[in-house]
Amino acid sequence: MYNKQEFKTPMPHQEPDIRNKNFSEVSTGYSLEDAVNEANRCLNCKTKPCMNGCPVNVDIPDFINFIKDGDIESAYRKIKEKNFLPAVCGRVCPQENQCEKLCVRGIKNESVGIGRLERFCADWARENGVETETLPRQSSNHKVAVIGAGPAGLTCAGVLAQAGIEVEIFESLNKAGGVLSYGIPEFRLPKSIVRYEVENLEKLGVKIHTDVVVGRTVTIPQLENMGFEAFFIGSGAGLPSFMGIEGEGLAGVFSANEFLTRANLMECYKEDKDTPAPKLEKVVVVGGGNVAMDAARVAKRMGSDVSIIYRRGIEQMPARKEEIHHAQEEGIHFLTLNNPVRVIGDENGFVKQIECVKMELTEPDASGRRGVKVMDGSEFLMDVDGVIMAIGTSPNPLLKATINGIEVNRRGGFVVDDNMRTSIPNIWAGGDAVTGSATVIEAMGAGQKAAKSILEYFT
């Protein structure tokens, strides 16, 4: 008999008024009791619909069954068969659009908290020193170079290493993790967890070289001369976009990438770190995605009064509902249906004001999508000293410019086939470098798929 509780077992968390002043994790995680209670809400459906929503195909009902029995170690091992970064995915995956969206319990009530359970297992395993990394029984003599130590690259490397391939990862920044290190803030994904997952990968024999900018420090032909036979590019999204409005060059206008990198990778808010922290009283973040929420919540924690400006309505925001909710709870103002038209500086070139216009939603078009248009005469000024642009990124041109003849699409993303293989037979690519800004788990799915294809290539 299953647990008929209608709602998910609540996630313990720090209270909004406390957490918006610190960088500790917002959600503190299930207890064993919470986890077993939540696991018992699972119907253990024969058809396992949830699995269809998982980009890396985790055996969800099977791991949940182990939790029901209190066998967390087995549950963790079950997850790890398919997912190299469960502590990460349990925290940052948009489960509501993936596994949990397809959960049968979700039809009438709330779906099973699959993400919360995944996180619980991963945290439990880490705290209890469960080792799952076993060196492959036989090693092949094949060598693969992975470019970029983000979620796509780490996953690809993990799958390959377990199959006995010699893998080296080349990362341009000073730390591994990619967006997990520079993008997602500490309070959503503690960096100690990223380090732990990276160390696990190293236990599998994966070598990680930081400070190597492939395309500059070494080129792919040079890596070929060093004995690498195949390549996976997981170089991420790259160049931040700006709106192209007046005043974006003023001091105090940041891309979300810059603002988040200062805070997350360089930890500028910590006393002992040298990277200067922007000191801003009143900040607006432009955009409605997860990156905008992250930037706003970081700015809040660094002591600013923060507003999010988004040109459409809150219902149209692409950010996860949970992130929007957390941001609202933490006291971030939401100025939806507004759009900046110009940034105004003081006599020294520092941001002083932002001029916005009000927008209104238009009637749904043939596809049912509602557009927006500017309301005439609705211009207004806001006093601000910081503007963070979180309106997306385009793929970094650096790498593709150095690979002769590789095919890229109109937006600059690598063109790949169903197996993530590019137009060059020994180069695969995945993650944001292919799709543009997307999710961690989609990048991991791409890394996994590419790894399988690389293994076939070697057989």
Next chain:
Amino acid sequence: MFKILDKKQLNDSTFSMTIDAPLVAQNIMPGQFVMVMTDENSERIPLTIADFDKTAGSVTIIFQAIGGSTIKLASKNAGEEIAHFAGPLGMPTELENISNACVIGGGVGCAIALPQAKWLKNHGANVDLVAGFRNKDIVILEDEMKAAATELTICTDDGSYGVKGFVTGVLKDNITSGKNYDCVIAIGPVPMMKAVCDITKEFDIRTIVSLNPIMIDGTGMCGGCRVNVDGKVKFACVDGPDFDGHKVDFKELMIRNSMYRNQEKEHKEHICRMYGGK
């Protein structure tokens, strides 16, 4: 970790460091830079490459210990290690098809102008090198510059060495006395580069400037180093650091470089207390 093979003090605040970095050295072209972190707590700072030796696998940087991060770097000695050293980054300077160049360096910028001059001279160009310093005490790399130039002119603001006055005065004199430069390369403080461009624009001489805006990653990810060139947003780290000086919005560059003035002052005081310094 990257070992410091050699360290020299060139004047009261300028240091030369040669770093063991074979991977970085192998693909370097003049005009490129490296991102440096002295230790795990450090800021990532861009430093233009002053020299390199592909055979020895070493890269030389010359920098002025002027802020917290450079003072910390300067506190390291030969035999010690620095935490991170990534590069070469940026587009190499387009030096092909230049036959008669005036290369201008201002202060520590001379260290960066030197490899350009060297490359041009080695490739058969006439190279007039104009090096400007505040005074005699801070003149650096005189012998090296002499060797790299067809003609070297050193000028000092106070006249304590060489010609009295600014590099722009020498440039203008050279141009008006009939030197037919097909390219001017200016590397130094922003006001100097701007002043050079004002003159060369008047005479319609192609001018390359090397910009050094605030950067974090140095690989095109953060957009902190964006500069306005011909009305378009360019990233100094991937599109530069060299740009057509006649198209750069220097005013915006100066504004953007002043972003952390207060924090930098505090940081410098803090670092000076810990590591010593000027």
